Amino acid sequence: MTTLSTAPADLDALADSYDEQGYVLVKGLLTKEEAAEYRARSHELISSLDRGDDPTWSSASDVAMGQKTSLQHLHDAQFYDAAFTRLLTDPRFTSVAAAVMRTPNVQLHHTKMFIKPPENGSPFPPHQDYPFFPHRNDSVGAAIFHFDDAPDLKGCVRVAPGSHKEGPREHDPAGSYHLPDFPTDQLVPMEAEAGDVLFFTYFTVHSSGVNMSDEARTTWLVQYRDPADRPLTDQHKESLGQGLILAGTDPTGRAEQA
Template sequence: MVGASSVRFYRDNGYLLVKGLLSRSEALAYREESHAVLARLRGTDPTWGSARELAAGPTELRHCHDAQFYSAAFARLMVDPRFTDVAAAVMGTGNVQLHHTKIFVKPAEKGSPFPMHQDAPHLPHTRHTVGAAIFHFDDAPEEKGCVRVVPGSHKNGPLPHIEEGGWHLPPSQWPLEAAVPIEAEAGDVLFLSYLTVHGSGVNTAPEARTTLLIQFRDPEDSPADDVHHSRGQGMMLRGVDPTVRTT
Protein backbone atom coordinates (compact mmCIF):
# COMPACT_ATOMS: atom_id res chain seq x y z
CA MET A 1 0.00 0.00 0.00
CA VAL A 2 1.34 3.46 -0.87
CA GLY A 3 1.31 6.35 1.57
CA ALA A 4 -0.49 9.68 1.46
CA SER A 5 2.51 11.47 -0.05
CA SER A 6 2.59 9.03 -2.98
CA VAL A 7 -1.12 9.49 -3.58
CA ARG A 8 -0.64 13.27 -3.57
CA PHE A 9 2.20 12.90 -6.06
CA TYR A 10 -0.05 10.88 -8.37
CA ARG A 11 -2.85 13.42 -8.17
CA ASP A 12 -0.48 16.35 -8.72
CA ASN A 13 1.55 14.78 -11.52
CA GLY A 14 -0.72 12.17 -13.09
CA TYR A 15 1.70 9.29 -12.59
CA LEU A 16 3.49 7.29 -9.89
CA LEU A 17 6.37 4.84 -10.24
CA VAL A 18 6.16 2.19 -7.53
CA LYS A 19 9.58 0.65 -7.09
CA GLY A 20 9.91 -3.09 -6.51
CA LEU A 21 6.22 -3.93 -6.39
CA LEU A 22 7.29 -7.32 -7.72
CA SER A 23 10.57 -9.01 -6.90
CA ARG A 24 13.09 -9.37 -9.70
CA SER A 25 12.57 -13.14 -9.73
CA GLU A 26 8.79 -12.67 -10.08
CA ALA A 27 9.35 -10.18 -12.88
CA LEU A 28 11.62 -12.64 -14.70
CA ALA A 29 9.00 -15.38 -14.44
CA TYR A 30 6.35 -13.05 -15.88
CA ARG A 31 8.77 -12.04 -18.63
CA GLU A 32 9.20 -15.66 -19.64
CA GLU A 33 5.43 -16.20 -19.50
CA SER A 34 4.81 -13.12 -21.67
CA HIS A 35 7.19 -14.30 -24.38
CA ALA A 36 5.74 -17.83 -24.21
CA VAL A 37 2.21 -16.48 -24.74
CA LEU A 38 3.28 -14.39 -27.72
CA ALA A 39 5.14 -17.35 -29.21
CA ARG A 40 1.87 -19.32 -29.22
CA LEU A 41 -0.10 -16.54 -30.91
CA ARG A 42 -0.06 -15.29 -34.47
CA GLY A 43 -0.50 -11.59 -33.87
CA THR A 44 -0.12 -8.66 -36.20
CA ASP A 45 2.30 -5.80 -35.61
CA PRO A 46 0.28 -3.01 -33.96
CA THR A 47 2.86 -0.27 -34.61
CA TRP A 48 1.07 3.01 -35.34
CA GLY A 49 1.66 4.68 -38.69
CA SER A 50 2.73 7.82 -36.86
CA ALA A 51 5.22 5.73 -34.86
CA ARG A 52 6.91 4.48 -38.02
CA GLU A 53 7.39 8.10 -39.09
CA LEU A 54 8.76 8.95 -35.65
CA ALA A 55 11.23 6.05 -35.72
CA ALA A 56 12.60 6.94 -39.17
CA GLY A 57 13.60 3.31 -39.71
CA PRO A 58 12.36 -0.30 -39.47
CA THR A 59 10.46 -0.94 -36.23
CA GLU A 60 8.44 -3.76 -34.73
CA LEU A 61 6.05 -4.29 -31.84
CA ARG A 62 4.57 -7.51 -30.47
CA HIS A 63 1.50 -7.59 -28.27
CA CYS A 64 -1.68 -9.36 -27.28
CA HIS A 65 -4.88 -8.23 -25.63
CA ASP A 66 -6.58 -10.05 -22.75
CA ALA A 67 -3.45 -11.73 -21.41
CA GLN A 68 -5.35 -13.44 -18.58
CA PHE A 69 -7.22 -15.60 -21.11
CA TYR A 70 -3.95 -17.11 -22.33
CA SER A 71 -2.18 -17.71 -19.01
CA ALA A 72 -3.46 -18.06 -15.46
CA ALA A 73 -0.30 -16.31 -14.25
CA PHE A 74 -1.72 -12.98 -15.43
CA ALA A 75 -5.13 -13.73 -13.91
CA ARG A 76 -3.41 -14.11 -10.54
CA LEU A 77 -1.44 -10.91 -11.03
CA MET A 78 -4.57 -8.87 -11.77
CA VAL A 79 -5.95 -9.55 -8.29
CA ASP A 80 -2.65 -9.33 -6.40
CA PRO A 81 -3.28 -6.92 -3.47
CA ARG A 82 0.13 -5.32 -4.01
CA PHE A 83 -1.27 -3.97 -7.28
CA THR A 84 -4.96 -3.52 -6.46
CA ASP A 85 -4.27 -1.66 -3.21
CA VAL A 86 -2.24 0.97 -5.09
CA ALA A 87 -4.87 1.23 -7.83
CA ALA A 88 -7.54 1.78 -5.17
CA ALA A 89 -5.44 4.38 -3.37
CA VAL A 90 -4.73 6.52 -6.43
CA MET A 91 -8.39 6.44 -7.46
CA GLY A 92 -9.62 7.11 -3.93
CA THR A 93 -12.01 4.17 -3.83
CA GLY A 94 -12.01 0.69 -2.34
CA ASN A 95 -13.35 -0.78 -5.57
CA VAL A 96 -11.18 -1.58 -8.58
CA GLN A 97 -12.68 -2.85 -11.83
CA LEU A 98 -10.87 -4.24 -14.87
CA HIS A 99 -11.04 -2.48 -18.20
CA HIS A 100 -8.50 -4.47 -20.22
CA THR A 101 -5.00 -5.96 -20.30
CA LYS A 102 -2.23 -6.04 -22.90
CA ILE A 103 1.22 -7.57 -23.16
CA PHE A 104 3.70 -5.32 -24.97
CA VAL A 105 7.12 -6.40 -26.18
CA LYS A 106 9.47 -3.98 -27.91
CA PRO A 107 11.96 -6.26 -29.68
CA ALA A 108 15.68 -5.63 -29.36
CA GLU A 109 17.24 -2.88 -31.49
CA LYS A 110 14.03 -1.94 -33.33
CA GLY A 111 11.20 -1.85 -30.79
CA SER A 112 8.54 0.59 -31.99
CA PRO A 113 7.98 3.95 -30.28
CA PHE A 114 4.67 5.54 -29.31
CA PRO A 115 4.08 9.23 -30.12
CA MET A 116 2.74 11.36 -27.28
CA HIS A 117 -0.92 10.71 -26.51
CA GLN A 118 -3.57 10.24 -23.84
CA ASP A 119 -5.37 6.93 -23.39
CA ALA A 120 -8.66 8.76 -22.86
CA PRO A 121 -9.68 9.03 -26.54
CA HIS A 122 -9.60 5.22 -26.82
CA LEU A 123 -11.82 4.62 -23.77
CA PRO A 124 -13.54 7.84 -22.61
CA HIS A 125 -15.30 7.76 -19.24
CA THR A 126 -17.52 10.26 -17.47
CA ARG A 127 -15.57 10.73 -14.23
CA HIS A 128 -12.03 10.18 -15.57
CA THR A 129 -10.97 7.73 -12.86
CA VAL A 130 -9.44 5.36 -15.41
CA GLY A 131 -5.82 4.50 -14.81
CA ALA A 132 -3.15 2.20 -16.16
CA ALA A 133 -0.55 0.08 -14.42
CA ILE A 134 2.50 -0.76 -16.52
CA PHE A 135 4.34 -3.75 -15.05
CA HIS A 136 8.01 -3.88 -16.04
CA PHE A 137 9.21 -7.45 -16.45
CA ASP A 138 12.75 -6.43 -17.37
CA ASP A 139 14.77 -3.26 -16.92
CA ALA A 140 13.58 -0.28 -18.96
CA PRO A 141 16.30 2.36 -19.26
CA GLU A 142 15.93 5.18 -21.75
CA GLU A 143 17.72 3.27 -24.53
CA LYS A 144 15.08 0.53 -24.34
CA GLY A 145 12.30 3.01 -25.12
CA CYS A 146 11.01 3.62 -21.61
CA VAL A 147 7.75 5.47 -21.02
CA ARG A 148 7.99 9.27 -21.09
CA VAL A 149 5.42 11.52 -19.40
CA VAL A 150 4.39 15.16 -19.16
CA PRO A 151 3.84 15.73 -15.42
CA GLY A 152 0.61 17.53 -14.60
CA SER A 153 -0.79 17.18 -18.12
CA HIS A 154 -3.80 15.24 -16.79
CA LYS A 155 -5.12 18.51 -15.37
CA ASN A 156 -5.82 19.72 -18.93
CA GLY A 157 -8.61 17.16 -19.34
CA PRO A 158 -9.20 15.32 -22.62
CA LEU A 159 -7.22 16.85 -25.49
CA PRO A 160 -8.04 16.73 -29.22
CA HIS A 161 -6.03 14.00 -30.95
CA ILE A 162 -5.07 13.30 -34.54
CA GLU A 163 -6.90 10.13 -35.56
CA GLU A 164 -4.77 9.33 -38.62
CA GLY A 165 -1.81 7.19 -37.71
CA GLY A 166 -3.01 6.06 -34.28
CA TRP A 167 -4.79 8.71 -32.17
CA HIS A 168 -1.80 10.81 -31.19
CA LEU A 169 -1.15 14.43 -30.26
CA PRO A 170 0.49 16.86 -32.72
CA PRO A 171 4.25 16.10 -32.54
CA SER A 172 5.12 19.76 -33.04
CA GLN A 173 3.21 20.67 -29.87
CA TRP A 174 4.03 17.53 -27.89
CA PRO A 175 7.53 16.36 -28.89
CA LEU A 176 8.54 13.03 -27.42
CA GLU A 177 12.03 14.23 -26.51
CA ALA A 178 10.60 17.01 -24.31
CA ALA A 179 8.78 14.55 -22.03
CA VAL A 180 10.30 13.16 -18.82
CA PRO A 181 11.75 9.64 -19.22
CA ILE A 182 10.59 7.25 -16.49
CA GLU A 183 13.37 4.69 -16.37
CA ALA A 184 12.36 1.55 -14.50
CA GLU A 185 13.77 -1.71 -13.23
CA ALA A 186 12.32 -5.20 -13.42
CA GLY A 187 9.52 -5.40 -10.85
CA ASP A 188 8.65 -1.69 -10.92
CA VAL A 189 5.10 -0.64 -11.82
CA LEU A 190 4.19 2.71 -13.35
CA PHE A 191 0.70 4.00 -12.57
CA LEU A 192 -0.75 6.57 -15.00
CA SER A 193 -3.99 8.50 -15.26
CA TYR A 194 -5.59 7.93 -18.65
CA LEU A 195 -5.46 11.73 -19.08
CA THR A 196 -1.68 11.93 -18.58
CA VAL A 197 0.16 12.69 -21.81
CA HIS A 198 2.75 9.99 -22.40
CA GLY A 199 4.66 8.13 -25.08
CA SER A 200 7.82 6.07 -25.45
CA GLY A 201 10.92 5.93 -27.63
CA VAL A 202 12.50 3.29 -29.84
CA ASN A 203 14.15 0.32 -28.15
CA THR A 204 17.70 0.51 -29.46
CA ALA A 205 19.16 -1.84 -26.82
CA PRO A 206 20.22 -5.46 -27.54
CA GLU A 207 17.46 -6.85 -25.30
CA ALA A 208 13.67 -6.72 -25.62
CA ARG A 209 11.55 -4.53 -23.36
CA THR A 210 8.65 -6.51 -21.86
CA THR A 211 5.65 -4.99 -20.08
CA LEU A 212 2.10 -5.81 -19.10
CA LEU A 213 -0.58 -3.12 -19.11
CA ILE A 214 -3.57 -3.42 -16.79
CA GLN A 215 -6.14 -0.66 -17.35
CA PHE A 216 -8.52 -0.19 -14.42
CA ARG A 217 -11.39 2.06 -13.28
CA ASP A 218 -13.82 2.83 -10.49
CA PRO A 219 -16.91 0.70 -11.25
CA GLU A 220 -19.08 3.78 -10.69
CA ASP A 221 -17.31 5.58 -13.54
CA SER A 222 -19.38 4.76 -16.61
CA PRO A 223 -18.08 4.82 -20.22
CA ALA A 224 -18.90 8.00 -22.12
CA ASP A 225 -19.08 6.10 -25.44
CA ASP A 226 -19.74 2.52 -26.45
CA VAL A 227 -16.15 1.78 -27.46
CA HIS A 228 -13.19 -0.46 -26.57
CA HIS A 229 -14.80 -3.71 -25.47
CA SER A 230 -12.51 -6.44 -24.18
CA ARG A 231 -12.90 -9.93 -22.80
CA GLY A 232 -13.34 -9.84 -19.04
CA GLN A 233 -14.12 -6.13 -18.94
CA GLY A 234 -16.04 -5.33 -15.75
CA MET A 235 -14.37 -8.04 -13.64
CA MET A 236 -13.88 -6.85 -10.07
CA LEU A 237 -10.23 -6.92 -9.05
CA ARG A 238 -10.82 -5.47 -5.58
CA GLY A 239 -13.94 -4.71 -3.53
CA VAL A 240 -17.41 -4.78 -5.04
CA ASP A 241 -19.42 -3.21 -7.85
CA PRO A 242 -21.95 -0.98 -6.08
CA THR A 243 -23.80 -0.32 -9.34
CA VAL A 244 -25.11 -3.89 -9.52
CA ARG A 245 -28.61 -4.42 -8.21
CA THR A 246 -29.90 -7.94 -7.52
CA THR A 247 -33.55 -6.88 -7.11
Protein backbone atom coordinates in the same frame (compact mmCIF):
# COMPACT_ATOMS: atom_id res chain seq x y z
CA MET B 1 10.31 11.51 -10.49
CA THR B 2 8.06 10.15 -7.76
CA THR B 3 9.03 6.73 -6.47
CA LEU B 4 7.16 5.27 -3.52
CA SER B 5 6.64 1.86 -1.94
CA THR B 6 3.28 0.16 -1.37
CA ALA B 7 3.60 0.26 2.43
CA PRO B 8 0.29 1.41 3.97
CA ALA B 9 1.88 4.55 5.40
CA ASP B 10 2.87 5.60 1.88
CA LEU B 11 -0.50 5.16 0.16
CA ASP B 12 -1.90 8.60 1.02
CA ALA B 13 1.30 10.30 -0.11
CA LEU B 14 1.26 8.18 -3.25
CA ALA B 15 -2.32 9.27 -4.04
CA ASP B 16 -1.40 12.93 -3.43
CA SER B 17 1.52 12.63 -5.84
CA TYR B 18 -0.70 10.96 -8.44
CA ASP B 19 -3.19 13.84 -8.13
CA GLU B 20 -0.45 16.43 -8.52
CA GLN B 21 1.80 14.85 -11.16
CA GLY B 22 -0.63 12.53 -12.98
CA TYR B 23 1.56 9.47 -12.43
CA VAL B 24 3.58 7.56 -9.85
CA LEU B 25 6.35 5.02 -10.38
CA VAL B 26 6.24 2.32 -7.71
CA LYS B 27 9.61 0.66 -7.28
CA GLY B 28 9.86 -3.07 -6.69
CA LEU B 29 6.16 -3.89 -6.63
CA LEU B 30 7.22 -7.31 -7.94
CA THR B 31 10.43 -9.03 -6.92
CA LYS B 32 13.15 -9.51 -9.51
CA GLU B 33 12.42 -13.24 -9.49
CA GLU B 34 8.70 -12.68 -10.10
CA ALA B 35 9.42 -10.23 -12.90
CA ALA B 36 11.77 -12.73 -14.56
CA GLU B 37 9.09 -15.43 -14.38
CA TYR B 38 6.48 -13.13 -15.92
CA ARG B 39 8.94 -12.13 -18.61
CA ALA B 40 9.49 -15.76 -19.55
CA ARG B 41 5.74 -16.45 -19.57
CA SER B 42 5.13 -13.35 -21.71
CA HIS B 43 7.61 -14.39 -24.36
CA GLU B 44 6.27 -17.95 -24.39
CA LEU B 45 2.73 -16.66 -24.91
CA ILE B 46 3.72 -14.25 -27.66
CA SER B 47 5.64 -17.01 -29.41
CA SER B 48 2.86 -19.59 -29.19
CA LEU B 49 0.03 -17.19 -30.09
CA ASP B 50 1.79 -15.05 -32.70
CA ARG B 51 -0.84 -14.07 -35.25
CA GLY B 52 1.48 -12.02 -37.40
CA ASP B 53 -0.13 -8.63 -36.71
CA ASP B 54 1.92 -5.60 -35.75
CA PRO B 55 0.21 -2.91 -33.64
CA THR B 56 2.71 -0.18 -34.52
CA TRP B 57 0.80 3.07 -35.04
CA SER B 58 0.99 4.51 -38.54
CA SER B 59 1.94 7.82 -36.91
CA ALA B 60 5.05 6.16 -35.44
CA SER B 61 7.28 6.43 -38.48
CA ASP B 62 10.63 6.10 -36.68
CA VAL B 63 13.24 3.88 -38.23
CA ALA B 64 15.98 2.39 -36.04
CA MET B 65 19.32 1.20 -37.38
CA GLY B 66 18.02 1.37 -40.93
CA GLN B 67 15.06 -0.91 -40.22
CA LYS B 68 11.35 -0.28 -39.99
CA THR B 69 10.30 -0.54 -36.36
CA SER B 70 8.12 -3.41 -35.15
CA LEU B 71 6.12 -4.44 -32.11
CA GLN B 72 4.64 -7.63 -30.67
CA HIS B 73 1.50 -7.62 -28.55
CA LEU B 74 -1.20 -9.76 -26.96
CA HIS B 75 -4.58 -8.69 -25.62
CA ASP B 76 -6.02 -10.31 -22.49
CA ALA B 77 -3.07 -12.44 -21.35
CA GLN B 78 -5.13 -13.45 -18.31
CA PHE B 79 -7.28 -15.62 -20.59
CA TYR B 80 -4.24 -17.65 -21.65
CA ASP B 81 -2.25 -18.00 -18.43
CA ALA B 82 -3.59 -18.06 -14.85
CA ALA B 83 -0.45 -16.34 -13.58
CA PHE B 84 -1.69 -13.11 -15.13
CA THR B 85 -5.13 -13.59 -13.57
CA ARG B 86 -3.48 -13.84 -10.16
CA LEU B 87 -1.47 -10.69 -10.83
CA LEU B 88 -4.66 -8.75 -11.61
CA THR B 89 -5.92 -9.36 -8.08
CA ASP B 90 -2.57 -9.12 -6.30
CA PRO B 91 -3.08 -6.73 -3.34
CA ARG B 92 0.26 -5.08 -4.05
CA PHE B 93 -1.23 -3.86 -7.34
CA THR B 94 -4.85 -3.31 -6.33
CA SER B 95 -3.90 -1.37 -3.19
CA VAL B 96 -2.13 1.22 -5.32
CA ALA B 97 -4.90 1.35 -7.94
CA ALA B 98 -7.47 1.84 -5.18
CA ALA B 99 -5.35 4.50 -3.47
CA VAL B 100 -4.84 6.63 -6.58
CA MET B 101 -8.55 6.45 -7.46
CA ARG B 102 -9.44 7.07 -3.79
CA THR B 103 -11.93 4.23 -3.75
CA PRO B 104 -11.70 0.69 -2.30
CA ASN B 105 -13.21 -0.69 -5.50
CA VAL B 106 -11.10 -1.54 -8.55
CA GLN B 107 -12.54 -2.82 -11.82
CA LEU B 108 -10.75 -4.15 -14.88
CA HIS B 109 -11.09 -2.36 -18.19
CA HIS B 110 -8.59 -4.28 -20.36
CA THR B 111 -5.02 -5.56 -20.57
CA LYS B 112 -2.34 -5.58 -23.26
CA MET B 113 1.10 -7.18 -23.37
CA PHE B 114 3.81 -5.43 -25.37
CA ILE B 115 7.23 -6.69 -26.40
CA LYS B 116 9.51 -4.19 -28.12
CA PRO B 117 12.02 -6.28 -30.10
CA PRO B 118 15.74 -5.49 -29.86
CA GLU B 119 17.25 -2.78 -32.07
CA ASN B 120 14.00 -1.63 -33.72
CA GLY B 121 11.14 -1.88 -31.21
CA SER B 122 8.39 0.55 -32.18
CA PRO B 123 7.75 3.83 -30.35
CA PHE B 124 4.44 5.45 -29.43
CA PRO B 125 3.97 9.17 -30.17
CA PRO B 126 2.64 11.55 -27.49
CA HIS B 127 -1.02 10.90 -26.66
CA GLN B 128 -3.61 10.55 -23.93
CA ASP B 129 -5.58 7.34 -23.42
CA TYR B 130 -8.80 9.32 -22.95
CA PRO B 131 -9.92 9.40 -26.64
CA PHE B 132 -9.93 5.60 -26.81
CA PHE B 133 -12.39 5.02 -23.95
CA PRO B 134 -13.76 8.22 -22.36
CA HIS B 135 -15.65 7.81 -19.07
CA ARG B 136 -18.16 9.94 -17.20
CA ASN B 137 -16.09 10.45 -14.04
CA ASP B 138 -12.59 10.13 -15.55
CA SER B 139 -11.41 7.53 -13.02
CA VAL B 140 -9.60 5.43 -15.63
CA GLY B 141 -5.92 4.80 -15.11
CA ALA B 142 -3.15 2.58 -16.40
CA ALA B 143 -0.55 0.41 -14.70
CA ILE B 144 2.49 -0.66 -16.71
CA PHE B 145 4.24 -3.69 -15.21
CA HIS B 146 7.91 -3.90 -16.20
CA PHE B 147 9.09 -7.49 -16.54
CA ASP B 148 12.63 -6.48 -17.50
CA ASP B 149 14.71 -3.33 -17.13
CA ALA B 150 13.52 -0.37 -19.19
CA PRO B 151 16.20 2.31 -19.55
CA ASP B 152 15.70 5.14 -22.03
CA LEU B 153 17.80 3.20 -24.58
CA LYS B 154 15.09 0.52 -24.59
CA GLY B 155 12.36 3.01 -25.41
CA CYS B 156 10.94 3.43 -21.92
CA VAL B 157 7.69 5.24 -21.26
CA ARG B 158 7.89 9.03 -21.05
CA VAL B 159 5.32 11.15 -19.25
CA ALA B 160 4.53 14.86 -19.08
CA PRO B 161 4.15 15.65 -15.38
CA GLY B 162 1.04 17.69 -14.62
CA SER B 163 -0.34 17.36 -18.15
CA HIS B 164 -3.45 15.63 -16.82
CA LYS B 165 -4.67 18.85 -15.23
CA GLU B 166 -5.71 20.30 -18.61
CA GLY B 167 -8.17 17.48 -19.23
CA PRO B 168 -8.96 16.13 -22.71
CA ARG B 169 -6.88 17.41 -25.62
CA GLU B 170 -7.67 17.49 -29.32
CA HIS B 171 -6.00 14.47 -30.92
CA ASP B 172 -5.18 13.93 -34.58
CA PRO B 173 -7.50 11.14 -35.79
CA ALA B 174 -5.06 10.22 -38.55
CA GLY B 175 -2.56 7.54 -37.69
CA SER B 176 -4.07 6.40 -34.39
CA TYR B 177 -5.03 9.40 -32.28
CA HIS B 178 -1.92 11.28 -31.19
CA LEU B 179 -0.70 14.80 -30.33
CA PRO B 180 1.66 15.79 -33.16
CA ASP B 181 2.37 19.25 -31.75
CA PHE B 182 2.97 18.31 -28.13
CA PRO B 183 6.35 19.68 -26.92
CA THR B 184 8.64 16.69 -26.56
CA ASP B 185 10.82 18.54 -24.04
CA GLN B 186 7.95 18.18 -21.55
CA LEU B 187 8.18 14.38 -21.67
CA VAL B 188 10.32 12.85 -18.93
CA PRO B 189 11.79 9.34 -19.34
CA MET B 190 10.41 6.94 -16.73
CA GLU B 191 13.39 4.61 -16.62
CA ALA B 192 12.37 1.51 -14.70
CA GLU B 193 13.78 -1.74 -13.40
CA ALA B 194 12.25 -5.20 -13.61
CA GLY B 195 9.44 -5.34 -11.04
CA ASP B 196 8.59 -1.63 -11.12
CA VAL B 197 5.07 -0.50 -12.02
CA LEU B 198 4.16 2.88 -13.50
CA PHE B 199 0.65 4.18 -12.75
CA PHE B 200 -0.84 7.17 -14.61
CA THR B 201 -4.20 8.77 -15.37
CA TYR B 202 -5.85 8.54 -18.78
CA PHE B 203 -5.40 12.32 -19.14
CA THR B 204 -1.62 12.10 -18.62
CA VAL B 205 0.25 12.73 -21.88
CA HIS B 206 2.76 9.95 -22.47
CA SER B 207 4.86 8.37 -25.20
CA SER B 208 7.73 5.94 -25.60
CA GLY B 209 10.84 5.77 -27.74
CA VAL B 210 12.41 3.23 -30.07
CA ASN B 211 14.08 0.25 -28.43
CA MET B 212 17.66 0.75 -29.63
CA SER B 213 19.18 -1.80 -27.26
CA ASP B 214 20.15 -5.40 -27.92
CA GLU B 215 17.47 -6.74 -25.56
CA ALA B 216 13.68 -6.87 -25.76
CA ARG B 217 11.57 -4.59 -23.56
CA THR B 218 8.66 -6.50 -21.99
CA THR B 219 5.67 -4.83 -20.33
CA TRP B 220 2.08 -5.59 -19.38
CA LEU B 221 -0.48 -2.78 -19.45
CA VAL B 222 -3.52 -3.00 -17.19
CA GLN B 223 -6.26 -0.37 -17.55
CA TYR B 224 -8.47 -0.07 -14.47
CA ARG B 225 -11.37 2.11 -13.30
CA ASP B 226 -13.79 2.79 -10.45
CA PRO B 227 -16.78 0.45 -11.07
CA ALA B 228 -19.12 3.37 -10.33
CA ASP B 229 -17.71 5.13 -13.41
CA ARG B 230 -19.44 4.55 -16.74
CA PRO B 231 -18.07 4.65 -20.31
CA LEU B 232 -19.37 7.36 -22.61
CA THR B 233 -18.90 5.33 -25.81
CA ASP B 234 -18.89 1.68 -26.92
CA GLN B 235 -15.15 1.72 -27.64
CA HIS B 236 -13.25 -1.26 -26.21
CA LYS B 237 -16.56 -2.90 -25.33
CA GLU B 238 -15.24 -6.16 -26.78
CA SER B 239 -12.32 -6.40 -24.33
CA LEU B 240 -12.42 -9.78 -22.61
CA GLY B 241 -12.99 -9.61 -18.88
CA GLN B 242 -14.08 -5.99 -18.85
CA GLY B 243 -16.03 -5.35 -15.66
CA LEU B 244 -14.19 -7.93 -13.54
CA ILE B 245 -13.88 -6.70 -9.95
CA LEU B 246 -10.24 -6.82 -8.91
CA ALA B 247 -10.72 -5.39 -5.41
CA GLY B 248 -13.73 -4.42 -3.32
CA THR B 249 -17.22 -4.58 -4.81
CA ASP B 250 -19.31 -3.03 -7.56
CA PRO B 251 -21.68 -0.63 -5.75
CA THR B 252 -23.84 -0.31 -8.86
CA GLY B 253 -24.83 -3.96 -8.82
CA ARG B 254 -23.65 -4.03 -12.44
CA ALA B 255 -26.50 -1.72 -13.40
CA GLU B 256 -26.18 0.14 -16.70
CA GLN B 257 -23.13 -1.85 -17.71
CA ALA B 258 -21.83 -0.86 -21.14
